[in-house]
Amino acid sequence: MKIVMAVIKPFKLEEVRDALTAVGVHGLTVTEVKGYGRQKGHTEIYRGAEYAVSFLPKIKLEIAVADADVTRAIEAICTAARTGQIGDGKIFVSDIEHAVRIRTGETDDAAI
Amino acid sequence: MTFSSASRAGWLALAAIVLSSGAALAQAAGTPPVADKGDTAWMMVSTVLVLLMIVPGLALFYGGLIRTKNMLSVLTQVLAVACISMLLWVIYGYSLTFTGGSAVLGDFSKAFLLGVTKDTVNDGGTIPEYVFFAFQMTFAAITPTLAIGAFVERVKFSAVLLFALLWITLVYYPLAHMVWQSDGYLFKLGALDFAGGTVVHINAGIAGLVGALIAGKRVGYGREIMAPHALTLTFTGAALLWVGWFGFNAGSALAANGVAALALVNTLLATAAAALGWMLVEWAVKGKPSLLGTVSGVIAGLVAITPAAGLVGPIGGIVLGVVGGVVSFFFCTTVKNALGYDDSADVFGVHGVAGIVGSIGTGIFVSTSLGGVGVENYDMAAQLWTQCVAVAIAVVWCGVISACIFKVLDLTIGLRVAVDAEREGLDITDHGERAYNM
Numbered sequence: 242m243k244i245v246m247a248v249i250k251p252f253k254l255e256e257v258r259d260a261l262t263a264v265g266v267h268g269l270t271v272t273e274v275k276g277y278g279r280q281k282g283h284t285e286i287y288r289g290a291e292y293a294v295s296f297l298p299k300i301k302l303e304i305a306v307a308d309a310d311v312t313r314a315i316e317a318i319c320t321a322a323r324t325g326q327i328g329d330g331k332i333f334v335s336d337i338e339h340a341v342r343i344r345t346g347e348t349d350d351a352a353i
Numbered sequence: 354m355t356f357s358s359a360s361r362a363g364w365l366a367l368a369a370i371v372l373s374s375g376a377a378l379a380q381a382a383g384t385p386p387v388a389d390k391g392d393t394a395w396m397m398v399s400t401v402l403v404l405l406m407i408v409p410g411l412a413l414f415y416g417g418l419i420r421t422k423n424m425l426s427v428l429t430q431v432l433a434v435a436c437i438s439m440l441l442w443v444i445y446g447y448s449l450t451f452t453g454g455s456a457v458l459g460d461f462s463k464a465f466l467l468g469v470t471k472d473t474v475n476d477g478g479t480i481p482e483y484v485f486f487a488f489q490m491t492f493a494a495i496t497p498t499l500a501i502g503a504f505v506e507r508v509k510f511s512a513v514l515l516f517a518l519l520w521i522t523l524v525y526y527p528l529a530h531m532v533w534q535s536d537g538y539l540f541k542l543g544a545l546d547f548a549g550g551t552v553v554h555i556n557a558g559i560a561g562l563v564g565a566l567i568a569g570k571r572v573g574y575g576r577e578i579m580a581p582h583a584l585t586l587t588f589t590g591a592a593l594l595w596v597g598w599f600g601f602n603a604g605s606a607l608a609a610n611g612v613a614a615l616a617l618v619n620t621l622l623a624t625a626a627a628a629l630g631w632m633l634v635e636w637a638v639k640g641k642p643s644l645l646g647t648v649s650g651v652i653a654g655l656v657a658i659t660p661a662a663g664l665v666g667p668i669g670g671i672v673l674g675v676v677g678g679v680v681s682f683f684f685c686t687t688v689k690n691a692l693g694y695d696d697s698a699d700v701f702g703v704h705g706v707a708g709i710v711g712s713i714g715t716g717i718f719v720s721t722s723l724g725g726v727g728v729e730n731y732d733m734a735a736q737l738w739t740q741c742v743a744v745a746i747a748v749v750w751c752g753v754i755s756a757c758i759f760k761v762l763d764l765t766i767g768l769r770v771a772v773d774a775e776r777e778g779l780d781i782t783d784h785g786e787r788a789y790n791m
Contacts, residue, residue, distance in 0.1 A: 285580060286639055288649060288699060289686035292578045 242337040242353060243311045244303060248276065249322040249330040251300045260321035261304065264313045268353075272301045280328030299330065305337060307350050385472075389479035395609035396484045402600025403491035407435045407498055410597050414590025414652075415502045415698045417583040422778025423506045424582065424788035430505065431498045434517040438494040441521055446493055447486050449526040451476075456538040458527050476535075478607050488604060489529075495601075496525055496553045502698035503561025504568045504768075507775055510783045512768050519758045520560060524751050528552050532743070544743035545719060545728070545736070547616070548605035550660025550712040551747040558705020559751040561696060567759040568768045570695035572775045584645055591648040595624060598655045602662035615726070616662035620655065623674030627654020627707075630678035639686070646682070653681035653703050657711035664715055666724025673714045677707035709744055716740035 249257060251273075258269060275296035282295040306314050315332055323329055342352040412431040416424050438446075445464045452459035463469065466486065475485035497517045501508075508516075529552045531537040532544065539551075546552060571579065581587060602620045606613035631650025636642040657677025658670050665673065685702035696702060716737040721727035728736070762768055769775070774782035781787060 286641070286643065287580050287645055288702075289690050290579065292580055294578070 242305060242307060242340060242349060243334050244305050244337050245311065245314050245318070245332060245334050246301065246303050247318050247322070247330060247332040248274065248299050248301050249318070250324070250328060251298055253322045253324075254300050254302070256321040257302065257318055260317035261314060264317045265310065266304055266306060266314055266317070268304065270303045272303075274299050274301045278328070278331065280326075297328070305340060305353050307353055386474040386479070388474050388481045388484075389608070392479045392608040392610075393481060393484055395613065396480045396488055396604060396607065399600035399604025400484065400488045400491055402597045402604065403488070403495060404597075406594050406597030406601060407491070407495050408432055410590050410593035411495065411498055411502075412590065413586045414594060414648075415505065417585065417587030417590060418502075418581045418698050419506050420579060420778070421582040421789060422780055424780060425786055426510065426779035426783050427502075427505050429784055430501055430510065430513050433510075433514060434498050434501060435494040437514060437517050438497055438521055439490055441518065442486075442490040442493050446521065446526055447489065449522075450493075450529045451485075451489065451534055453534075453536055454530075456531065456536060456541070458530050459534065475607070480607065485607070488607075492549060492553060492601075493521060493525060493529070496549075496557050497521055497560075499553070499557035499700060499704055500560040500564065503696045503700035504564040505697050506779065507571050507770065508564070508568050508768050509766070509770050510779070512762050512766055515762055515766065516564070516758060519762075520755060523758065524560065524754050525552070525556065528556055528747060528750060531746070539743045539746065542742065543728075543736070543739050545664055545715050545740065546660045546712065546743070547663045547715070548602045548659045550656070550708050550715070551743055554656045554659060554704040554708030555712060555744060555747045556751050558701045558703075558708055559748055560755045561700030562694070562705060563752055563755040564759055565694050565696045565701070567756065567763060571697070572772055574695045575693075581645065588644060588648055591651050595651055595655060598624075598659075602655075602659060606663050612663040612726075615667075618667050619658050619662045619665065619670035622667050623658035623661075623670040623677075624651055624654035626671040626674035627651065627657060627678030630654075630675040631682045634679050634682050635686075649681070649685065649699070649703060650678040653678045653707040656704050656707035657714070659708070660712045661715040661718060664726055664728075665718035666726075669718030669724050673711055673718060676714065677710045680710050681707045712744050713737065713740050 254271065261269065276299055277295050277297060280297065282293055282297055285292045285294055304314060311334060315334070318332055339349065340352040341348050408431065412428045415431065416427045419427055443466060445461060447466070448461050448463035449459045452462050454460040469482045469486065471481065471483065473482040474480065475482045478485065497520055501513055531539045532546050532552050534540060599617055599620055603613040603616040606616060628647050628650035631653060632642045632647045635646040654674040654677055657673050661670060661673055681703050684706045685699045689696060689702055716739065717723065717733060719725040719728060719736065720731060720733055759768065770779060770782060
């Protein structure tokens with residue numbers, strides 16, 4: 242089991258969700274976050290005050306998938322979230338030691 | 354308001370209208386003056402329009418400009434200060450401002466509205482004295498609420514209320530008396546101030562600047578982002594201010610007549626010109642035309658036309674509006690940063706600066722050769738000098754006394770909230786509530 246964590250542009254969320262559903266991923270946790278990578282922020286000017294806004298709004302999504310599904314999930318996210326511009330985001334994958342479905346008590350792959 | 358306009362310009366220019374009115378005929382026949390129904394109706398509407406400027410207009414305008422955590426503190430301060438001013442007005446404010454006494458201040462002969470009844474008519478006018486009293490009350494109420502915008506987000510609620518009480522008494526009443534009462538020093542000098550350029554706007558701008566300087570900068574000023582939290586509310590507030598300002602300016606004719614009509618036209622045109630002036634200069638200098646810049650231009654234009662509203666022609670008004678908007682832009686964007694003071698809502702940059710531009714410009718554009726209504730024995734250089742003297746007296750009077758008030762409050766109860774409270778936000782620490790629970 243792996244957890245796939247992706248940071249994407251907010252307006253790409255629906256497309257990514259559709260793409261993940263199409264490859265059989267049926268569960269998704271989403272967080273509104275702020276951050277920056279190579280895409281620097283922008284400047285806002287309010288009367289005389291100029292502010293460099295370094296942290297831009299992003300969406301962080303986390304999905305838990307069986308090992309066999311990881312590649313397809315990553316491809317789905319990459320295809321759906323790509324605009325070709327700086328700031329499209331990143332994907333990180335890490336291992337899951339153990340998983341439990343609370344309602345039934347099922348564990349590991351059966352819980353995903 | 355103005356007797357100064359009514360008697361110096363209005364009465365002369367519209368002598369025919371006044372003489373044909375029922376009130377004037379009644380006076381000529383030796384019977385007590387009777388209020389004119391049309392004038393009375395218009396002045397009652399004007400009074401509530403000026404109230405609309407304060408709540409919700411000014412409260413929303415300022416509230417949108419500051420941070421989320423201080424929204425309720427700004428709304429509460431504006432509302433409470435306006436209420437204090439209204440009650441002081443009936444206790445002794447009206448009397449100290451609009452009775453004889455000296456060239457600087459009236460007396461207590463009309464304290465608690467002594468001697469005013471439903472049959473009393475305002476001095477030399479055509480409206481019930483109750484209406485005159487109420488209309489002027491809204492002016493006394495808006496002036497200190499304008500000033501506090503300069504030092505919101507950091508000054509204690511208790512200090513704001515005490516400031517309002519002392520400042521209205523020691524600064525506003527004497528200045529209003531000097532400019533608008535027929536035996537006032539600046540009135541007799543011949544200074545023109547149709548609707549309150551010196552009394553309201555320069556006065557509030559200077560008090561705000563002095564308060565911002567003595568209270569000091571907000572914690573994190575210049576390092577942390579202090580962007581306006583809701584420009585939609587600032588836009589709404591500015592729009593309500595513009596609508597209410599017709600009561601302020603056109604109402605200052607104290608009658609429903611041609612002078613009021615001229616003020617109405619000027620309040621539309623000068624404001625539109627100032628909004629575009631600020632927007633275009635900002636576009637050229639900063640690269641983008643912003644909403645905040647454009648609504649700031651609206652306010653600067655309204656302020657600049659205030660002393661001139663019933664005195665200058667529409668084209669002169671447009672020129673005053675553009676100059677007021679552009680000069681305010683440079684004060685808010687360049688001069689403020691160069692001097693480094695923290696005027697939270699740019700009270701000085703907009704009200705003080707555009708008020709000075711308007712007050713001095715009135716001396717030029719009142720000229721009949723420039724489309725103004727003119728004044729008796731007009732000489733441009735002399736009138737300009739008189740306007741500058743009036744501005745200087747307003748600046749010094751307000752500056753010195755305001756500084757004393759702030760210093761005394763700072764040394765006694767303290768002006769600032771604790772640093773931790775300022776970081777947490779005044780909504781929670783001063784008022785125990787939060788503007789947005791989401």
